[in-house]
Each structure stands twice: as structure tokens, then as C-alpha cells.
Amino acid sequence: xxxxxxxxPKGRNxxxxxxxANRRVQRWxxxxxxxxxxxxxxQPGRVYILPTGVGLIYxxxxxxxxxxxxxxxxxxxxxxxxxxxxLGFVAMHQCQRNLVGLEMSFAGVEPVFAGQSAQxxxxxxxxxxxxxxxxxxxxxxxxxxxxxxxxxxxxxxxLAIATDNRGxxxxxxxxxxxxxxxxxxxxxxxxxxxxxxxxxxxxxxDAPQPPPTQSAHGHRQHDARGEEDFAGLRRFHDGDSPRxxxxxxxxxxxxxxxxxxxxxxTSSQWFDFDAVPADDVELRLSILTRWIIDTDRSRADxxxxxxxxxxxxxxxxxxxxxxxxxxAMYGLDGAHG
Amino acid sequence: MAKPRGTDGSLLTxxxxxxxxxxxxxxxxVQFLPMWITGAFIICAAWRYVIEQRRRPLPSTxxxxxxxxxxxxxxxxxxxxxxxxxxxxxxxxxxxxxxxLETRKRRDQFVLLFISIFLVMSSLLREQYLWSLPYLVLxxxxxxxAWLRMSATEQESASRSFRTGGRLVLYxxxxxxxxxxxxxxxxxxxxxxxxxxxxGTSGLSDTMSPGDISSLSLSDAVAFRVAFDATIPQxxxxxxxxxxxxxxNGRTWTGNEPMADRSARDNVAVIGDPVAYTITLEPTRQxxxxxxxxxxxxxxxxxxMGRQYQLARVQPIDQRVAYDAVSYIQYxxxxxxxxxxxxxxxxxxxGSNPQTAExxxxxxxxxxxxxxxxxxxxxxxxxxxxFYTLEPPALGRDPVDEFxxxxxxxxxxxxxxxxTVMMRSAGIPARIVLGYQGGEMNPVGEYLIVRQSDAxxxxxxxxxxxxxxxxxxxxxxxxxxxxxxxxxxxFDGAAAAWGLSAPSEFLHNLGLSWDAINAKWNDLxxxxxxxxxNKLMEWLGMEDPDWRKMxxxxxxxxxxxxxxxxxxxxxxxxxxRSDRAAILYRTFVRKSGVLQTIGETPVAFAAKAHSxxxxxxxxxxxxxxxxxxxxxxxxxPQSLQQLExxxxxxx
Numbered sequence: 003x004x005x006x007x008x009x010x011p012k013g014r015n016x017x018x019x020x021x022x023a024n025r026r027v028q029r030w031x032x033x034x035x036x037x038x039x040x041x042x043x044x045q046p047g048r049v050y051i052l053p054t055g056v057g058l059i060y061x062x063x064x065x066x067x068x069x070x071x072x073x074x075x076x077x078x079x080x081x082x083x084x085x086x087x088x089l090g091f092v093a094m095h096q097c098q099r100n101l102v103g104l105e106m107s108f109a110g111v112e113p114v115f116a117g118q119s120a121q122x123x124x125x126x127x128x129x130x131x132x133x134x135x136x137x138x139x140x141x142x143x144x145x146x147x148x149x150x151x152x153x154x155x156x157x158x159x160x161l162a163i164a165t166d167n168r169g170x171x172x173x174x175x176x177x178x179x180x181x182x183x184x185x186x187x188x189x190x191x192x193x194x195x196x197x198x199x200x201x202x203x204x205x206x207x208d209a210p211q212p213p214p215t216q217s218a219h220g221h222r223q224h225d226a227r228g229e230e231d232f233a234g235l236r237r238f239h240d241g242d243s244p245r246x247x248x249x250x251x252x253x254x255x256x257x258x259x260x261x262x263x264x265x266x267x268t269s270s271q272w273f274d275f276d277a278v279p280a281d282d283v284e285l286r287l288s289i290l291t292r293w294i295i296d297t298d299r300s301r302a303d304x305x306x307x308x309x310x311x312x313x314x315x316x317x318x319x320x321x322x323x324x325x326x327x328x329x330a331m332y333g334l335d336g337a338h339g
Numbered sequence: 340m341a342k343p344r345g346t347d348g349s350l351l352t353x354x355x356x357x358x359x360x361x362x363x364x365x366x367x368x369v370q371f372l373p374m375w376i377t378g379a380f381i382i383c384a385a386w387r388y389v390i391e392q393r394r395r396p397l398p399s400t401x402x403x404x405x406x407x408x409x410x411x412x413x414x415x416x417x418x419x420x421x422x423x424x425x426x427x428x429x430x431x432x433x434x435x436x437x438x439x440l441e442t443r444k445r446r447d448q449f450v451l452l453f454i455s456i457f458l459v460m461s462s463l464l465r466e467q468y469l470w471s472l473p474y475l476v477l478x479x480x481x482x483x484x485a486w487l488r489m490s491a492t493e494q495e496s497a498s499r500s501f502r503t504g505g506r507l508v509l510y511x512x513x514x515x516x517x518x519x520x521x522x523x524x525x526x527x528x529x530x531x532x533x534x535x536x537x538x539g540t541s542g543l544s545d546t547m548s549p550g551d552i553s554s555l556s557l558s559d560a561v562a563f564r565v566a567f568d569a570t571i572p573q574x575x576x577x578x579x580x581x582x583x584x585x586x587x588n589g590r591t592w593t594g595n596e597p598m599a600d601r602s603a604r605d606n607v608a609v610i611g612d613p614v615a616y617t618i619t620l621e622p623t624r625q626x627x628x629x630x631x632x633x634x635x636x637x638x639x640x641x642x643x644m645g646r647q648y649q650l651a652r653v654q655p656i657d658q659r660v661a662y663d664a665v666s667y668i669q670y671x672x673x674x675x676x677x678x679x680x681x682x683x684x685x686x687x688x689x690g691s692n693p694q695t696a697e698x699x700x701x702x703x704x705x706x707x708x709x710x711x712x713x714x715x716x717x718x719x720x721x722x723x724x725x726f727y728t729l730e731p732p733a734l735g736r737d738p739v740d741e742f743x744x745x746x747x748x749x750x751x752x753x754x755x756x757x758x759t760v761m762m763r764s765a766g767i768p769a770r771i772v773l774g775y776q777g778g779e780m781n782p783v784g785e786y787l788i789v790r791q792s793d794a795x796x797x798x799x800x801x802x803x804x805x806x807x808x809x810x811x812x813x814x815x816x817x818x819x820x821x822x823x824x825x826x827x828x829x830f831d832g833a834a835a836a837w838g839l840s841a842p843s844e845f846l847h848n849l850g851l852s853w854d855a856i857n858a859k860w861n862d863l864x865x866x867x868x869x870x871x872x873n874k875l876m877e878w879l880g881m882e883d884p885d886w887r888k889m890x891x892x893x894x895x896x897x898x899x900x901x902x903x904x905x906x907x908x909x910x911x912x913x914x915x916r917s918d919r920a921a922i923l924y925r926t927f928v929r930k931s932g933v934l935q936t937i938g939e940t941p942v943a944f945a946a947k948a949h950s951x952x953x954x955x956x957x958x959x960x961x962x963x964x965x966x967x968x969x970x971x972x973x974x975x976p977q978s979l980q981q982l983e984x985x986x987x988x989x990x
Contacts, residue, residue: 056449063453067460072525075658077867078463082475084518086456088511089483091901096507099908129970130912135503136490150492154970183507184486185449 028175031192038195040108044178049101049191051094057186060090090186097187100134100180104151109158111199113326115291119144119162120171120199126178127156136182141173168203168287168330172196202326205295206288210279212271212297270315271297274307275332287329294329298322308332350391350445352493356485356500357448358384361435363481364455367462367474368428373417376432379410383436398440407437428461445489452489455482469860480508510907514900521893523886524869526640542623543773543794547584547592549734549742552773553750556729558791561621562775563629564858565787568615572631574777575821576668578797578809579629579789581774583647585684587763589691590738592756592771597626597651599643606806607633607648610669619661619861626651629774629789631666638663647770648672661866674806676768684768684801692739692760699764709767709802716761717815720754723747727817751813751820755796758812768801772809776821784855920969920979923986927962930954930989941966954989961985 035048053061067083070076109123128134128151139146139159146159165171176197179190238247238258248259273293278286290306297304298317305315306325313325362384369377390397398406410433418426435454442448459478463471484497484504491500542562544551563579586594614631628642628650639662641653676684687696702719706712726748734741739760742753749757755771762769776795778787797811814821863871876884881892928935928944931952935944945963949956962985968978 059449059453063456067456070460070464074464075524075526075868076464076467077519077865078467078471078475079460080519080522081472081515082456082460082463082479084515084522085476085479085508085511087518088514089479089507091514091897092507092510092904095901095905095908099905099912102909103912132911134912135495136492148492150494181490183503184483185490 028192032175032194035192035194038193040195040197041105042107042193042195043105044101044103044191046098046102049098049189051098051187051189054181054185054188056184057090060086060184060186064090089184093184093186096183097180097189100182101137101178101189101191103130104128104134104137104178106178106193108195108197111197113200113202113323113330114165115202116165116168116204119164120201122161122163122173122176122197122199123158124161124176125156125158126151128153134182135180137178137180139176139178141176163199165201168201168284169334170198171201172198200327200330202330203284203287203291206285206292209289209292212273212293213277271302271304272307272315273297273304275309276307283333287332291326291329294322294325350442350448352491352497353445353448353485353488354388354391354442356481356488356497357451358388358439360455360478360482360485361439361451361458363478364458364462365432365435367465368432368458371425371465372429372432375413376429376436380432380436383439387439387442397443403437403440406440410437424461424465428458428465431458431461448485448489452482452486467865469857472864476508476512480504483508510904514897514904517896517900518893520872520875521889521896523889524867524872525886526869542625542791543581543627545582545584545593545595545625545627547752547756547771547773547796548590549738549749549753549756550731552752552794552796553729553731555791555794556750560791561854562623562789562791562793563618563620564861565619565631565778565789566617566785567787568617570612570614571780571787572614572668575814576632577777577787578632578772578795578811579775579778580632580634580649580772581627581629582772583645583649583799584771584773585647587687587756587760589688590734590736592759595627595645595649595773596647597645597649599651600646601643603644603646603648604635606673606675607635608671608674609635609667610671611667613665613667615663615665617661617663619659619858619866620656622658623656626653626655628652628656628662630664632668633670633672634664634666636665659861659865661862671805672807673801674804676801676806681768681801684770685763685766687760687763692737694737694740694744695757695760696764698743699761702761703765709765712765712767713762713800713810716758717810717812720758720812720815725749725754725816727813727820752796754812754816755798758810759798762798762800770799772797772799776811779851781851781855781858783852784858786855786858788851788854920966920982923982924962924966924970927966927986927989931959958985958989 031048031050064083064086067079067086071079071083105127107125107127109125111120111122114120124139126137126139126149131153133153134151136148137151137157137159138148139161141161141163143164144162146161149157149159151157161173161176163171163173174196175192175194177190177192179188181188238260246261248261251257251259273290275286275290278289280286280289294304294306298321301317303315303317304321304325306313306328308328311328313321313328361380365377365380389395411430414426414429414433418429420426431454435451435458438447438450438454442451455478459475459482463475480501484501487500487504488497542555582595582597584592584594586592613635616631618629620629628637628639630637630650633648634644634650637650639650639652639660642650642662644650702715703712706715724747727750728748729750731742731749731753732746734746738753739757742749743757759769759771773794773796775789775793776797777793778789780786781788795813797809797813799807799809801807811821872889873884876889881888924941931948931954933944933948933951939947941963945959948954948959952959962982965978965982965985969982
């Protein structure tokens, strides 16, 4: 949002007194409001309002026009001045009423890999009989899309929060705000729903080859996906070896396809934390993450061995989520929820 | 959405409205602006619109800089100064045009809308007609709609923005009215108002040469309006004194001396009944103040009487003013005339108009007395072939001689000038009075309209024992001019010969009604100053109104109204009073065993429940219908009862 709409610096990256004041005010609001349930209706007492930069210019202009009207003793420009002043008052109340009574409910956040942004979804419902205009959610670092809320309707707003590290990403506080009607005022409410989402470890870019598959017969094979028995073609995924691309098929159809080999079906693969060829714990977790998502795509069974935890070989969505969650939370004392 | 380089990509929803608001704000200025400024604005607006529509890039920075420089030099060249309403609005128009060419973002449009507000304001400073009020309300509505369009989401249609804007303006109107009534008016300006010379008004000037007044005689413009308290003087007594000229160079009369002379009124002895009246004087951009004959009292501040009984204000009349005055039609003025002044009023330039001087001496010798001489000069005008005409022939070096002995066609200034020269040549002190004579009674509003065409010049002569005495030589030539007024003299009579036809009775009456409405408008709205405000406050029951009381009342009323508006909005944006319906519905959702996703409408959920729930389909439908009615329908306790009944029957 451009700075003219909101003259005060916001969030953690603003230096100096303004930021300190901002933090103080937010702490005060948090203390005053307490932690909000995940379904919260905005009461009038918690919808704050301040003029924007444009609003201040507008006030200044109205004052200048008042002086001009007085000087010229011009009754029609008095009318104009007072209409603008009246509109200012009306805009102030309209702006605050545009938020009061909205019902906000947390609509979930999908887990993401570290480095991606977590998409916190919040549904905002308008139960009143009048439309709400130009509503948006915001946090310290991001702003959602702007939506109108016709009477009786709900909209899901998405706040993208950048993630750096695996584990829990917390959204302690976010806000809902509006500049409606004339962007002269900024009306907002802070919500402390204590939302959190899971962040999987970062996916390693150039991971070493996964350990060889142990076949059902017990002997170690050269490659996880055996190349002896060609089983068919499937669509190319990131992480498939370029050696397996069916280049002839690509030349024919223009579609990238990977060759699949029957050897994989009969094998089960173990990913062992201790066996990962890397020193750093985070790097090991990243490599394991890479192996898991690659293997998951090929629908092969895999198991995961972490110190003190073991997931026996399986495949599918549940296995993937379980393993990635374990990796995300590895070594962190924060238990679930 | 793909955004063209350097823009927000969303201007097409708001730009037409911004352009419309700007054009509407600029419209009243067009007749005063030089053509090239209007042209530049139209070209820039059209250009900008095409750029937006075809997603072309904006003109380059150096081009805009060059254009800006050219335009500002152009404004400087057109106007000699940059202050005042004329150059100010020209600069605003140019700024709007140039700003359009660099408008990339929504925020740039704020500047354009601020400019349109200033344009509207400056048009009000220039002129305030009856239609200016609806005009400004419409302009505000348009500007505010454009303002809303600027931040409107794409779902929002233009007509809805317009309605929202209308609703907000409607809320603001009572607030504006209250502030307008109660905001204390002050009498004196803070800073000197720059006099706008670009739009001169026609009217009397402080010199009189042949042809000056006849050039005014076709102007219908109102000079002032007069409402009489009781008696309305006869048309022949309606002489509205403005300036007095005593210096003559053979052709042009000058020498009005408006300096205050406290003793001036002392040597006027009034006779008979006073005439009390109120004059609403249109702006003249001159100092002089008109009053009936010789005024005795007047209410206009900083106005005083000069030595020759003419009124003048310290500052020029650059806005319409209203003042009460009392005059006497019968009086003896200046019975004592100091020798110095005696000599003043006899002075004539040496060697000018020699024939007139000779004739005057002959006639004076023949008449014997001053009174008889005056009578014989008037008789000469009356009986010989002198004509009263709007289009007198041009006069050369000795205009009085040429008029009296040659052309014999003249307007009031010719007769007054010739008569005064004749008087002075014969040793009778005389001077010229400029002002208005007559006026038309408006039966609709019961007031007198004095127009520029009523401008008149007459003579005052000084007679021993009598003092200054008015003689109107025009009355000798064209008595109907004095008795029936200018329009009668011109239109009904001789004027037909010049191809001017009298306007039809109906149109004329319509014009009078319109003028009456305008007079009321001027009085009630435009003339709402400190005096009228005090009267209104007293009428409303405020004792000794002063600005503190008014300000307190104003603040009180505004707070009250804002609370009222707030309540109105609360009512409008009120959520359903009870959440009983929602609680019951949640119970239903829980019992259905189907997961409701966030944002799912009850109808969509019902469809899902039909297939996924063990509950009876009829119960699901009944509950959904009752819930929708209870929560979003017209408030009705029955639908809530229905909902409660159905939910309680669930297994």
C-alpha cells in the first residue's frame, strides 16, 4: 500500500520512534483484547480509525477553503466548503461501520516447504443487510487482495507469510482494514487468533542420489528404479533423472515422459537420517525431504528412520504427510498444537 | 490482470469519471478562459483516455516538461499577473491537463480531484447565480463518485458507486446546512481581495465625455435594486446620485471628489417626509455608492459623504452589498457657498466652445434674471429642433458648439454638458451629477430595478438664497424619459425607428419574475452576512448573538447530527439482532455429520447434506429455508420458531 494512504511506518522493519510507538500500541491492543477465538465478530470497540495522508490533505484543503470563503464572504463557497467538511464526517463514520460486525473465521493454512510462503486463509462473513466495500487483510509483511462483501456473503482472504525455517510458522497478529469510502480514513482491527501453520524443511536443490533400494530378494540394486524391466511411461516430474526421459516419445509428441521400470515396484526403500551423506542436521533433513517428495511422486514405497522415530515403508498422501511432519518437527520441542 | 507498463492497470474504471468531474468543474470557466487553454485541456483529456484504452505508454518526461514550460509561459503571456480568479483558474486548468498526461496510478487521480474542487470553488468566486447552488451540489456528487471509482473493486459497478456517492452526499447535506447557518460570518476580510480586472463590469465611470452614457443605454444589466419601506417616490423624483463632476476641459468632465467631508451634511436643510429604503448594489469595482437624491443616513460601513453630497466607500464595491438609507427629496443644500468654490464652479477652459459662450451671454442679457435665463435655455432645448437619441453623431474639437449649433442630436450627457457650459458662461455656478434616473417597479417582488440603461447625467446650479438646485435639461427635450423611464422612452416610442422592437409583455413579465427570484436569492443566500445572521439568530431565540455562542451552537448541532448519522449507519450495518438462528443452524450442521466448509452457503450445504447425511431430506430443506428466512429475510419471529421446531425434532 502506498505510503500516502498510511503515513505511519508499519511493522518490524521500520526504525525509530514510530516503530516503537507502533509496537506499544499493538501490545496495548493485545492486552486489551486478549487472544481471539478462531471465529471472531468485530465489535465497534475494537475497530480503530485514523485519517490517512489523503485525509490530512483533504482536511487542510477544507480549512484553506474555509479561510478563502471567509475572506471573500462568499456564501456559495461556504456551501462547498461545508459540504466537503460534512462529507469528511460522514466518511469517518462510514469507514468504521464498514468493518463493524464482520465475522472473521480462520479457514486453515496448508503446510509449505521452508522458503515458500504460507497461505493463511481467513473467511470474512458479512451478516448484515448492507454491502461492505474494499475490505482487505494485512499483516506486518503482506496484504491480501481487496474484496467487496455483499450482504450475507463470505469471502476467503489469503495472507501470504514468508517462511525461513522449518517448524511452526506463527501468525500472532493480523489485521483487517478498509479505506472505504474516500480513502480519507483508515479503519482497522487487530486480531490475535494465534494462528500457526506447519513448515516442512527446505527441499534440497542438489541432493545426492537416494540410497539403493533393497529388493524383495534382499540384494542391493544399482538404482532405486531398476532399469532391467521397462514397465511403461509416465509424465515427467521434477526430480526424475534425465537419463530416464523418453526422448523419442518427446520428439514425437512434444510431451516430456519418463520411463518407468518394473524393478521399483517390488522394492521398498529406507531413508535413514544417520545414513544421509551430510554433516549438518538441517541439510540432512532437506535431503531427506527431497528424497521423500521424489519417491512419493513415483508412487514407490518408502520408510523413514529418524533417531527415536521410525515410519515403516508405505506410499500415499498419509505417509508423505506423516514423514514430512516428522522432519519438520525433528529436534524441536514444540509438540503438536 | 496484466498491467501496462507504468500504470496500475485499473484506471479504466475510474478515469472516465475523473475526466467527467474535471470537465464539469471546468465548464463554467470556459467562457472566461482563452481558447487555447480549453483546447489544451480537451486534447490532453482525449489523449489520456486513448492511452488508457489502447494501453499505450505515456508521453516521455522531456516532452511533458517542454509542454509544461510552454503552457506556463502561455499563461504568463495571456495574463499580466498570476493572482486573481482569472489567471488562477487558467493555471488550474493547465495543471489538470498536464497532470492527466502523467497520471499512472490511482493516487495521481487524487490530485486531479483536488484540482476539480478548486476549480469549482474559483468559479463560485467569479460568479454566484441561482443555478450555482445546484451546480455545486452536482459537481460535488460527480467528484465524490469519481473518488469512489478510484478505489472501487472490479465487482463494483459504476451505477452503484454513483448511488453510494449520492447517499453520502445526502448525509452530508444537513451537516453542511447547519454549518452554513451557524458558522459566524465576519465583516472584514483577512487579506486584500485582488481585484480581477479581466472581467470588467459595465457601469458609470468617473469621467463623462459625449457618448459615454449612451453606450450604457442598451445594457439590461442590473445596477441596483431598491426596496422602499413605505412611500415610493414618483418616477420624476427618482434621481440616484452617484458622482459629481466639476472640472471641464472643453470635452470631458472629471473631478469627482469622494473624500469625506464631515461638514457636507450640515449645510443641508431637509424639508418634508423622509424616504427610507434598502439598496442592493451590484458590484461596480468602484468606490461610489448610490443613494436617492441627497441621502441623510446610510448603513454601509466605511462609507462617507463627500463635499458634493455623493457617497463613497473606502474599498471598491467588488461584491454585492446591501444597505439601508434615508433620503429627503426636498431640501435646501449649500445655501452658503464660499468664494473659492464659487469660482470653482464657474471655471471653463479658455477658448473652448466660443460660440456657446457667446450665445450664453446674449441670452443671459436678454433674460435679465438668473431664473429667467435658466428657463430660457430649457425652452430653447424644448422648442427648437433638438433630438434625444441613443446614437448621437460623433463630435469634434469643440463638442458643445458642434452639438448646440450643428448636430443637435444628443443623449443626456450632451444636454447636461451643454447646459452646464451655458450656465457657467453666464456666471451661474453649475456642476454635473452622474447617477441613475428612474427604474422599473417589479410588481412580483415589490421593489425597484435600476438598470445600467437608466444611467443618467443632470446638472445642479447654485442660486443665491436657494443653494444647489437640480435642473435636468434632458427633461426639457424628452420628458417621457423622466416620467416613464428609460425603457418606455426607448422601446415604446422613438426606438422602434432604430429597429428595436419592444419585447412582448409576457416575456417581460417572465423576466421580472425571474429577477424577483434572483433578488430573493441575493438577499437570503448570497447576502447572508453578519447582519442577516444576527437577525436570524435573534429570531431563533439566541440573545445577543456573538461568534462564541454561534460557534458553540454550531459544534453542538454538528455533534448531534454526527451522532444521528452514526446511529443511521449502525442501523444500516446492523447484524441480525440475535444469533439464535446461527446457533440452531450449527446444531443442525453438527447433527448432520457432514463437514461444512468455510464460506459455504446454506443452500450448497443442503445439497451436500442430501447425499451425505443420514437426516431426512425434507428436514434438511425445511431447516435451510427457515434459517435463511430467519437470518437474511425480513425480521419475523415466526421463521425463527420454525427453525427451532425443526432443529429440535432432529434425532
